[in-house]
Amino acid sequence: MKRLFSRTIFIEVLGNPNSNLIDIDKVAKIAHDNAIPLVVDSTFTPPNLIRPIEHGADIVIHSLTKFVGGHGTTLGGAIIDSGKFDWAASGKFASITDPNPSYHGVSFTEAVGPEAFVTKIRAILLRDTGATLSPFNAFLLLQGLETLSLRVERHVENTKKVIEYLKNNPKVEKINHPSLPENGYKDLYDKYFPNGAGSIFTFNIKGSEQDAKDFIDRLQIFSLLANVADVKSLVIHPASTTHSQLTAEELHDQGIEPNTIRLSIGTENIDDIIADLDQAFNG
Secondary structure, three states: OOOOOOOOOOEEEOOOOOOEEEEEEHHHHHHHOOOOEEEEEOOOOOEEEEOOHHHOOOOOEEEEEOOOOOOOOOOOOOOOOEEEEOOHHOOOHHHHOEEEEHOOOHHHHHHHHHHHHHHHHHHHHHHHEEEEEOOOOOOOOHHHHOOOOHHHHHHHHHHHHHHHHHHHOEEEEEOOOOOOOHHHHHHHHHHOOHHHHHHEEEEEOOHHHHHHHHHHHHHOHHHHHOOOOOOOOOEEEEEHHHOOOOHHHHHHOOOOOOOOOEOOOOOHHHHHHHHHHHHHHHO
16 A cells, blocks of 8 residues: 655544535544644534544544534634553654754653644644634533533534425436435435434525525525524625635535535524525425
């Protein structure tokens, strides 16, 4: 097998915006066979849905603004270090293993062993960038964390019913969700998410880009926002907003078409969510 010369492998559990999946176990083996760490962004899949460290991830990151906060009130992020990666044996991370002249000549691997990476973040990154939450922002995120599992259960339950509704809607051209066999991710979805996941996904409406935008404008419960994983349902047109810097060819390559609409299913009553979608389709 050809050896990789990368410094790290970075993946998302579920991709944005189409909720595509990757086999974390296999990628972790490739990373570790090449003595490089696997970093996993699990923002779209909070810990009560999947724990990537149990599948070989060395570092997991979350945008706390999404599921954890739950209300779009606070910017924040989290880095979870598994403490399992051998930074010294890898031989590729001198800033962690060699004496650091800006911090009294400390070698983080020698000083704290398996906690070297996260200690470097606390000692160097926080010192140099000031990336620290204010007390009130921390309070808001902690408040959100208390209801995380309850909200995620409702997100998943509502999503399953929305998918069923869209599958039977003649005005829907395609649904991009890993639970559907036609998308090629069903086996991985069943493996990693036996209780469901993927409340952020896309579908293509039959028609043009303008038809997609008109549909979005007719929605009344869904909020037109670029955020995701909020307690309330959200909608956006990726090609003209979140992914607008891509060329038409690049958009197509990423599975984003002019008629693609991204939904983030919230926790409202499912009858209200489906009624809103229905009136937008038929408006």
